[in-house]
Amino acid sequence: MRHFLYAASAVAAFATPIAAETIAITGGRVVVGDGSAPIERGTVVIRDGKIIAAGANVAVPAGARKIDATGNWVTPGVFAGFTRLGLSEVDAVNGTNDKSGGKSGFSAAIDVAPAIDPFRSSFAINRAAGVTRAVVAPEAADNIFAGQGAIADLGADSNPVTKARAFQFAEFGEDGAASAGGSRAGTHLHFRAMLREAQDYAAGRGTFDDDLLKAEDAKALLSVLKGETRLLIHVEGANDMLRLMELKREFPAIKMVFVGVSEGWRVARELAQAGIPVVASALNDLPATFEMLGATQSNIGRMKDAGVQVAIGMINDRDSHQLRYTTQYAGNIVGLQYVPGATGLTWDEAFSAISSVPAEIMGVGDRLGSLKAGRAADVVVWDGDPLELSSAAIAVIIDGIEQPLANRQNRLRDRYARPTEGDLPKAYDR
Amino acid sequence: MKSNLLWSILAAPLALMACSNADGPKTASATPASAPAEKVPAPFPSTYKAYPGVATAIRNVTIYDGEGGKIDNGVVFMTSGKISSVGGPDTIIPPGVNVVDGAGKFVTPGIIDIHSHLGNYPSPSVEAHSDGNEATSPTTPEVWAEHSVWPQDPGFSRALANGGVTALQVLPGSANLMGGRSVVLKNVYARTVQGMKFPDAPYGLKMACGENPKRVYGSKGRMPSTRMGNIAVNRQTWIQAQEYKKKRDSGKEYTRDLGMETLAGVLDGDISIQNHCYRADEMALVLDMAKEFGYKVSTFHHAVESYKIADLLRDNKVCSAVWADWWGFKMEAYDAIPENAAILHNAGACVIIHSDDENQIQRLNQEAAKAQADGRRMGFNISDAEVIKWLTYNPAKALGISDKTGSLKAGKMADVVLWNGNPLSVYARPDKVWIDGALMFDASNPKIRPVSDFELGQPGEGDVK
Numbered sequence: 001m002r003h004f005l006y007a008a009s010a011v012a013a014f015a016t017p018i019a020a021e022t023i024a025i026t027g028g029r030v031v032v033g034d035g036s037a038p039i040e041r042g043t044v045v046i047r048d049g050k051i052i053a054a055g056a057n058v059a060v061p062a063g064a065r066k067i068d069a070t071g072n073w074v075t076p077g078v079f080a081g082f083t084r085l086g087l088s089e090v091d092a093v094n095g096t097n098d099k100s101g102g103k104s105g106f107s108a109a110i111d112v113a114p115a116i117d118p119f120r121s122s123f124a125i126n127r128a129a130g131v132t133r134a135v136v137a138p139e140a141a142d143n144i145f146a147g148q149g150a151i152a153d154l155g156a157d158s159n160p161v162t163k164a165r166a167f168q169f170a171e172f173g174e175d176g177a178a179s180a181g182g183s184r185a186g187t188h189l190h191f192r193a194m195l196r197e198a199q200d201y202a203a204g205r206g207t208f209d210d211d212l213l214k215a216e217d218a219k220a221l222l223s224v225l226k227g228e229t230r231l232l233i234h235v236e237g238a239n240d241m242l243r244l245m246e247l248k249r250e251f252p253a254i255k256m257v258f259v260g261v262s263e264g265w266r267v268a269r270e271l272a273q274a275g276i277p278v279v280a281s282a283l284n285d286l287p288a289t290f291e292m293l294g295a296t297q298s299n300i301g302r303m304k305d306a307g308v309q310v311a312i313g314m315i316n317d318r319d320s321h322q323l324r325y326t327t328q329y330a331g332n333i334v335g336l337q338y339v340p341g342a343t344g345l346t347w348d349e350a351f352s353a354i355s356s357v358p359a360e361i362m363g364v365g366d367r368l369g370s371l372k373a374g375r376a377a378d379v380v381v382w383d384g385d386p387l388e389l390s391s392a393a394i395a396v397i398i399d400g401i402e403q404p405l406a407n408r409q410n411r412l413r414d415r416y417a418r419p420t421e422g423d424l425p426k427a428y429d430r
Numbered sequence: 431m432k433s434n435l436l437w438s439i440l441a442a443p444l445a446l447m448a449c450s451n452a453d454g455p456k457t458a459s460a461t462p463a464s465a466p467a468e469k470v471p472a473p474f475p476s477t478y479k480a481y482p483g484v485a486t487a488i489r490n491v492t493i494y495d496g497e498g499g500k501i502d503n504g505v506v507f508m509t510s511g512k513i514s515s516v517g518g519p520d521t522i523i524p525p526g527v528n529v530v531d532g533a534g535k536f537v538t539p540g541i542i543d544i545h546s547h548l549g550n551y552p553s554p555s556v557e558a559h560s561d562g563n564e565a566t567s568p569t570t571p572e573v574w575a576e577h578s579v580w581p582q583d584p585g586f587s588r589a590l591a592n593g594g595v596t597a598l599q600v601l602p603g604s605a606n607l608m609g610g611r612s613v614v615l616k617n618v619y620a621r622t623v624q625g626m627k628f629p630d631a632p633y634g635l636k637m638a639c640g641e642n643p644k645r646v647y648g649s650k651g652r653m654p655s656t657r658m659g660n661i662a663v664n665r666q667t668w669i670q671a672q673e674y675k676k677k678r679d680s681g682k683e684y685t686r687d688l689g690m691e692t693l694a695g696v697l698d699g700d701i702s703i704q705n706h707c708y709r710a711d712e713m714a715l716v717l718d719m720a721k722e723f724g725y726k727v728s729t730f731h732h733a734v735e736s737y738k739i740a741d742l743l744r745d746n747k748v749c750s751a752v753w754a755d756w757w758g759f760k761m762e763a764y765d766a767i768p769e770n771a772a773i774l775h776n777a778g779a780c781v782i783i784h785s786d787d788e789n790q791i792q793r794l795n796q797e798a799a800k801a802q803a804d805g806r807r808m809g810f811n812i813s814d815a816e817v818i819k820w821l822t823y824n825p826a827k828a829l830g831i832s833d834k835t836g837s838l839k840a841g842k843m844a845d846v847v848l849w850n851g852n853p854l855s856v857y858a859r860p861d862k863v864w865i866d867g868a869l870m871f872d873a874s875n876p877k878i879r880p881v882s883d884f885e886l887g888q889p890g891e892g893d894v895k
Contacts, residue, residue, distance in 0.1 A: 088758075089758070090758055090759070090760065090761055090764055091758065091759045091760065092641075092759060092760040092761065093760075093761055121758070122758065125757075238889070263889070266889060266890075283789065283792075285588055285592070285792075286553040286584060286585060286588060286788055286789070287553050287554050287584055287884070287885065287888070288553050288554060288555055288788075289554050289555065289556075290554055292554075293885075293888045293889050293890065294888070294889035294890040295890070296890055297592075318756075318759070320758075321757060321758045321759070322755070322756075324755075328796065328800075328856060331856030331857060332793075332796075332856060334856075334857060335855075335856060335857035335858065335859055336859075338850055338851070338857065338859070339850075339859050339873055340873050340874050341873075341876065387856060388855065388856055388857075389796055389799040389800050389803060389854065389855065389856045390799065390802075390803040390806075390854070390855075391803070392803065392807060409757070409766075409767045409768065410767075412765055412767050413767050413768075413769045413773075413808060416737050416738050416740075416773060417769075417773060417808060418777075419737060419738055419739060419740045419741050419773065419777060420741045426738075
């Protein structure tokens with residue numbers, strides 16, 4: 001996870017971050033991100049890109065650069081649980097949209113890592129909103145297996161990938177059926193058949209003549225089958241989740257994570273029992289499709305109460321551009337606590353659902369997602385409650401490096417703060 | 431949450447589904463009629479009637495009146511479906527009325543969404559219910575959105591319970607340059623769309639600039655396929671409308687034409703223009719086109735680049751209905767910035783926060799709060815009470831219903847939201863919503879919460895949503 005700093009001259013729009021240094025952030029309300037209560041007037045110490053300590057009685061090392069966070073909040077950076085970050089600049093402009101590679105003829109083998117472009121404006125814009133890491137998944141096209149996703153950081157450098165091939169992504173439910181010939185029966189058949197082909201490939205029996213998979217795809221699926229690579233599955237409906245849990249019993253080594261899960265509350269006990277974590281869309285509350293008839297904003301709270309490990313994600317919900325909605329979504333789930341009959345999360349739980357929990361679900365909780373010692377120093381200083389609409393990130397640190405917060409949106413803002421033209425056209429105002 | 435940019439971006443697939451190949455900017459349903467135009471009752475009249483309410487006073491509450499006013503520790507008193515008084519702690523509450531204690535809570539007028547597709551792109555989002563774009567001709571002023579509204583859309587209940595929405599404008603989509611008439615609804619379920627129609631609300635005409643019309647028709651090898659084509663087809667159609675109006679007004683016999691009736695209604699000043707338009711330069715062209723033909727644009731919708739011409743929009747008295755921060759989903763949304771609303775407001779132009787989305791209609795208050803905060807960070811301090819105006823009085827004015835609703839003034843409809851906290855906080859939700867003085871949502875009473883026919887007997891029916 002080394003950051004190769006690019007030359008400032010190459011990308012004039014970005015300031016180049018200074019290299020990792022020893023930093024002490026003092027006086028703020030410190031949120032560790034593991035679900036524990038905030039610590040008043042805490043100190044966070046960062047060295048060599050890692051968290052050294054965070055807490056109430058932490059000594060400031062000699063020579064550390066001090067950031068005074070008195071009156072502010074200090075948290076781990078937001079870990080966006082499911083996104084398409086960096087895979088498109090303008091969604092409807094095809095040349096800039098790399099979300100789906102499904103027409104390439106490949107499926108499970110597709111690896112989004114090289115398509116994640118840190119110079120796309122979504123990086124700078126969401127970084128300025130306190131998002132520091134993201135799960136980045138491909139979109140499916142003609143196969144239920146969309147390919148391999150990555151974990152990315154939002155640092156202003158040329159190396160966005162924290163972990164390539166961190167998971168395989170698959171579509172079940174309505175979208176999966178559409179990719180598998182029009183029926184959920186086809187989805188299950190495809191799933192089994194492709195896993196069998198992967199096994200054949202491993203045993204040297206793969207022919208790849210009439211097979212569903214190419215050799216590259218089989219290789220990628222084999223690692224799913226062995227449990228070396230997580231399988232993130234988009235699934236919304238209760239029945240689809242139950243049937244997937246049966247497949248899980250058939251292929252016990254597969255590490256399944258469900259994504260979307262609008263009807264998760266209906267099978268919450270079963271999910272907890274099966275030990276399947278979920279990356280849930282927080283605010284789905286409409287029967288947008290027939291597999292979401294039971295959608296409710298109380299979904300996350302109810303699953304959590306049943307013992308399901310729940311992170312917040314945003315599949316198919318402006319997921320390449322608006323990662324900055326993550327804090328708002330978490331805040332809404334906190335607000336549900338005050339609605340009679342609804343089930344929400346406490347503030348501490350909600351913040352963990354956008355920091356440590358997604359990191360843990362992705363198997364990187366020992367390296368990312370909280371302010372515990374040894375984690376990558378992704379730290380954000382906020383001017384208020386980070387889940388509140390009026391708050392903003394005022395300092396963003398990724399891997400121990402303080403980040404620039406400038407982006408083309410605030411350049412346009414500055415140009416047009418007073419829209420009437422002066423002595424020269426606006427084009428000269430910069 | 432499927433992002434519903436369907437009508438914003440993806441009009442093309444809908445257009446491809448359509449089967450008619452009607453040509454040019456002609457309008458349908460030309461039927462012979464006798465002249466001169468006699469005053470006939472408007473067709474499809476509203477049958478909405480206020481539901482019974484009891485005289486209610488909310489006291490000890492923070493009031494944002496919708497016109498920029500704030501009262502601490504105030505009283506809102508409503509009776510017979512109307513606001514009867516709004517004031518400070520000394521406001522007289524008649525004996526024997528229902529009193530709601532609002533300690534720690536906030537009152538606003540009912541929220542109004544000027545841009546919705548509830549009913550014509552309802553949930554579930556299935557082709558069979560996708561009735562928002564008559565994408566078979568670039569100009570279809572003859573279609574009326576109300577004929578596409580499915581009154582059982584579950585979205586109405588969410589907009590009420592989570593968003594405090596009491597009125598909304600349902601618009602045709604943006605595939606066409608002239609998409610058809612809009613309809614303003616009360617957010618009250620009814621068996622028929624007539625039962626939801628806001629009594630005596632003026633009609634609007636949906637128009638659209640930019641990418642959508644040129645893509646939808648260009649992809650069919652038809653005009654318009656360019657922005658210059660967009661303007662040319664519009665102007666040609668306005669010329670026809672002027673001729674129609676002249677004929678109609680001459681007292682001689684003429685043939686009724688549904689589309690031309692709508693356009694003549696615009697030229698008469700009876701129907702407002704609700705114009706989907708993203709880019710600043712295109713808005714400026716539309717304003718000149720409006721001058722050429724003598725009509726007025728009420729509101730530019732989506733208007734992500736309004737901030738670039740805030741002075742022009744102020745001088746022309748045109749509102750901008752905007753999102754807080756949508757950006758990047760299509761080329762004409764590339765220069766969107768979160769400070770759009772604040773820059774407009776600071777320049778003295780009219781701001782409305784709209785949704786175009788069945789999810790964000792549940793959080794218009796939150797979208798406004800984000801836009802306010804982005805303004806504050808650039809040094810534009812806009813008070814909470816002013817920001818509430820973006821969701822209440824301003825949309826009411828742009829829809830021509832501000833004499834009836836949109837602010838807490840004596841004599842207006844008692845469309846009132848009691849919030850369990852400051853509505854500009856992420857943690858706040860509606861506690862109670864009254865429409866015309868009738869309690870239509872109560873967070874503490876599951877029976878005062880609508881469940882559409884579609885959801886009855888389904889998983890989670892009547893559940894906390």
